[in-house]
Amino acid sequence: MTWSNIRYILGALALAFAVAYGAAAGLTGSPTLEQSAKAQMQGFVPGGAKDNAPLPWGPIRKGLEGKSNVKGPMANKLVQSQGEEWRNFKNGPLSQFGGWLLLAILVVLVLYRVLRGRIDIDAGPSGRTIERFNALERATHWLTASSFIVLALTGLNVMYGRYFLLPVIGPDAFAALTYYGKLTHIYIAFAFMVGVVIMFVLLVRHNIIDATDFNWIAKGGGLFSKGVHPPAKRFNFGQKCIFWIVVLGGLVLSVSGVALLFPFEITPWADTFAFMNIFGFGLPTDLTPLQETQLSVLGHGVAALIMIAIIIAHIYIGTPVGMEGAIGAVASGQVDVNWAKEHHSLWAAEMEGEAPPQPQTGEQPAE
Numbered sequence: 001m002t003w004s005n006i007r008y009i010l011g012a013l014a015l016a017f018a019v020a021y022g023a024a025a026g027l028t029g030s031p032t033l034e035q036s037a038k039a040q041m042q043g044f045v046p047g048g049a050k051d052n053a054p055l056p057w058g059p060i061r062k063g064l065e066g067k068s069n070v071k072g073p074m075a076n077k078l079v080q081s082q083g084e085e086w087r088n089f090k091n092g093p094l095s096q097f098g099g100w101l102l103l104a105i106l107v108v109l110v111l112y113r114v115l116r117g118r119i120d121i122d123a124g125p126s127g128r129t130i131e132r133f134n135a136l137e138r139a140t141h142w143l144t145a146s147s148f149i150v151l152a153l154t155g156l157n158v159m160y161g162r163y164f165l166l167p168v169i170g171p172d173a174f175a176a177l178t179y180y181g182k183l184t185h186i187y188i189a190f191a192f193m194v195g196v197v198i199m200f201v202l203l204v205r206h207n208i209i210d211a212t213d214f215n216w217i218a219k220g221g222g223l224f225s226k227g228v229h230p231p232a233k234r235f236n237f238g239q240k241c242i243f244w245i246v247v248l249g250g251l252v253l254s255v256s257g258v259a260l261l262f263p264f265e266i267t268p269w270a271d272t273f274a275f276m277n278i279f280g281f282g283l284p285t286d287l288t289p290l291q292e293t294q295l296s297v298l299g300h301g302v303a304a305l306i307m308i309a310i311i312i313a314h315i316y317i318g319t320p321v322g323m324e325g326a327i328g329a330v331a332s333g334q335v336d337v338n339w340a341k342e343h344h345s346l347w348a349a350e351m352e353g354e355a356p357p358q359p360q361t362g363e364q365p366a367e
């Protein structure tokens, strides 16, 4: 193992521990449901804001409902009792789940790298290349990728920054960073949405699941044994999963994100749940505008955390740290012919104008 590889692994571990610290701080920082219920009974402001004298929240919750002068979708809703539960779930289990998920993916990748090693071109580079992604496809990849990375960093700051950045850089710098981070998050989101739509249009026809994928799955994609290369067309099953996660996850992020730009006005969940109920989910469809907005926050957070974890794995395998020769596809657009033959044999044969390679014993015949 070379020094540069060890540096990558140490860097990943340092990042993993920073995130674990954030998750652990989140774990201890938010009150339990019982604690907050007790505090509310005693008349304290939900959320435990400092400097608040006990107030008669119980009567306000019951007595003023239906009598407020507030206009708009939130009229008559001074206090929503489930709000505290929602808040505790968001700052408790959800942020812990995210912290552990990010930590888990980093640990799995480090272990995979140490145990399996880098996926090299078995036959070695041939020195001859073929085009894998044209200029439009590459521009779309980097539009989506760069905007996603900015969104992920600014979003993670909103979720975890208070635990591990605030103590380091102090309240003034953290407030400024988070304010501009939030603005950046909102504007860059549009670049991401455009990127996902163009990516869908350009690549969907190559990402339909077919019989080749079942054989690829049966062989574990060759990911766990050296020298095994199940046949694949332009994209293998793993890449098709990345594609659909980006498209469907991007859809959830976009809809919930736009709904959060117009809280209480854009209310997508009742209709979504009604549709899901056709398949027997049994979800509630009678939602208030506030519940809609709360669901958007949760949906946005869950989709973002899952996508970030998966994209970390995608970035690992796309760079020379995880695989030899893949990065050329999205950098220059060219990949080595031997890389193509090993990872995408059916596509390589088509590009080279050859007959599809003969299946090895026990392999699914090429289509």
Ligand code: HEM
Pocket: 132, 141, 144, 145, 146, 148, 149, 199, 235, 238, 239, 240, 242, 243, 246, 311, 314, 315, 317, 318, 319, 326, 327, 328, 329, 330
């Ligand atoms: C530094 C970050 C990234 C690197 C190094 C990277 C690398 C790569 C590489 C090498 C490929 C081509 C694989 C092939 O030839 O088959 C690829 C494809 C792709 N990338 Fe990325 N990527 C990055 C970030 C992202 C992000 C953030 C997203 C989406 C949010 C993304 C989505 C995709 C999709 C959908 C494809 C096409 C299908 C696939 O290969 O899975 N990438 N990427």
